[in-house]
Amino acid sequence: MQGKKAHQESLFIQFQLSDHVPADNFYRRLKGILDLDFLYQTTSKYYGKEGQKSIDPVVFMKLMLVGYLENINSDRRIIASSGMRMDILYFLGYSLGEELPWHSTLSRTRKLFGEQVFLELFKQVLKLCIDKGLISGKRQAVDSALIPANASKHSMVERMVMEDASVFSRELNDNIEKEPVKPEAPKENNEDNNKNDQEKKDKKGPTNQTHYSPSDPDSRLTTKPGKPMKLYYRAQMSVDTASHFITYIQAFKGNQTDNSSLPAILPQLIANLSGSHVSRPEEILADTGYSSGKAIRALTANNLKGYIPNPGRYKSSREDEGFIYDDQYDRYVCLMGVELPFRRIESAHDEPTVYKKIYESNISDCKNCPFKEICANKKGFKKLVDSADKPLYEYMRKRVESPKGKQMKSLRSSTVEPVFGSLINYTGLRRINTKGLKQANKGMLMAAVAYNIKKLLAHKPKKIKELKMPVIKGINGLLYRLFSSFIRHYPLNPIPSF
Ligand code: SF4
Incomplete structure (x- = not known):
């Protein structure tokens, strides 16, 4: 008999959110392992004693995290999506129908909290991974990627010459003994020449020296191979080669070179891994962009061994x-x-x-x-x-050209590059949606936190493999199988029957 579902809405229902979020749900498991109570202490300095109550800092940070975990880069959409998901509401500590914070409080609170708060969260999650025995710490692969800024190249304006500087320059000019001015040869088309000069300037376009973006003055013009010139930030990141967890991430200006950033990266990378039972970093793998005398000296100063190929223009021998x-x-x-x-x-x-x-x-x-x-x-x-710095480059050349150095080269590219791909495509780092270097840094830290959490929760302890008997091939294998079959049928010490 054909059935037909009748629907009569119940007037009273008994509902408990936790009953409807399965035990193996991602956010339920995350709620079980992530303790963010330290935020009350860390962020207390940003609040006064009176006035309206702010958003709960733990709720704020969880909402931020949801944005990066779900690859949503709009505060408005984070709130809208969270309200429709029972597992996220359970993670946030909200009930069904309870109103979530207004989306603009997210951007206000993000600006209010310093970078240190986000770095603290990154370290807490890193510690969770270390405590699970997932990070070795010994060998780190470093790389960078350009992340588009939230500003357009076409909105750049010319940098104003400082008033003081112009006065100073005028004074200098006044004090210079003037040479007799030579009469200029008459030019045929002076107006046309000026026009051509201006056209050439316009064609050349803005540069970081002459122009800046008023909406995001920290972003910098730069380019990737085969891509047009744009405003970018640069994400510097290090990844543990044993487990592919992110151990360091920081935002730099788009035009800052990798080799000039390395001396700033190393102390923070060591600090991130310190205070835990994981071993101190010993080896740094990086590409040729990180090579310079200063960078190699920074490695030695931090007691680290590097595997960094020398620049192509470096000549070992003439x-x-x-x-x-x-x-x-x-x-x-x-x-x-x-x-x-x-x-x-x-x-x-x-x-x-x-x-x-x-x-x-x-x-x-x-x-x-x-x-x-x-x-x-x-x-x-x-x-x-x-x-x-030739002695330093020679020291590095010998390391990189050694058999271990060649292994390290392929290990570096197979470690760090897929992690950047994952961060950019699935963890909200396709572009920076905030303004300024500090805000960009907070976004990068949150993306790295989300990446590490996803990896941590996806980790399954390895099963102990069952021992298998070795397979013996050829005539020896045939004899072995015949002998085993004979022993099974006619044991050497048969069990006496009573
Ligand atoms: S002697 Fe001849 S080969 Fe030697 S440096 Fe001078 S020009 Fe060059």
Whole structure:
């Protein structure tokens, strides 16, 4: 007989939210392991003694977390989605029908709390992972990714020259003894030339030196290979190579280079892992972007061993160019036997903190050389430039080219790159939705917290494998099987029958 469901709404029902959230539900399990009570103490300094009650800091942080766990990057949508999910309401400590906080309180509270609060939460979750024995700590892979800022390149405006600076420059100009002005040669089309100059400037577009974004002054113009120039922040991250948990994350300005960031990354990375029974980081794996004399010195200062390939432009030897290095006298000798002694240290034009060693031959030595045309410069001598940090680069080259160094290279790319992919695509880090470096840092910390939590709850202890008898192949295997079958049928010590 065909059935037909009749519906009569009950007037009174008995309902308990916890009865409707299964024991293995993600948020129920998360509620069981995540204790955020430390937030009451940490955030108490942001509140006064009087006035209206604020949003509960634990509820705020849980709502933030829900946003990153569910890959929702709008405060309004976080509240709307949470209200429709029984498991999230249970996680937040709300009942069905109970009104959730207004969405704008989320952005106000996010601005109110300092970065330290978010860093504290990151450390608490990291500690949970460490306590479960999931983090080794010994070897860390470091990498960075550009995350689009919440500002458009087209809204950038020209930086104003400081008033004081202009006064100072005017005074300087007044004090300069003026040379007699040479009469300028008449230009045929002065107006056209000015127009062309302006057009060239416009075509070149804004730069970080000349322009800034008024809506987000901390964002910086930069580009990824094959992508247009945009305003970005840079996420620096380190991942434990044993377990792929995130052990450090921080926002930097988009145009800050990786090698200049490494000295700031290392102490914070060590601090994140300190105070736990996990071993102190010993090895750092990074790509060639992190290579510089300063970065290698920072590794040594923090008692760390690095596996960082030297930059492509670094030359370990000049033998292919016909110059042999003589380390006893710190000089090069060319194929004609002419010496190029060390002359001086120079700083690089683009990076004033990078120093170079200059080796030069004498003009008189090169005067009659048959290779002068292709070897010497216009002034008639040969100039060789070496990095002043050559011993450091050589130390790193030997490490990277060793068999272990080659293993570390493939380990680095297989560890950190998938984690960035996951953060960007599934954990709310596709773009920064806030303004300013501090706010960007808070967002990155929350994305890393959500990533670590997902990984922690997905972890299942490994089952102990059953022992299997070895499979013996060939004639030996046949004999073994025949012998075992014989023993089964005719045991050596048969059980006596009574
Ligand atoms: S030009 Fe000078 S440095 Fe170059 S090969 Fe000749 S002698 Fe040597």
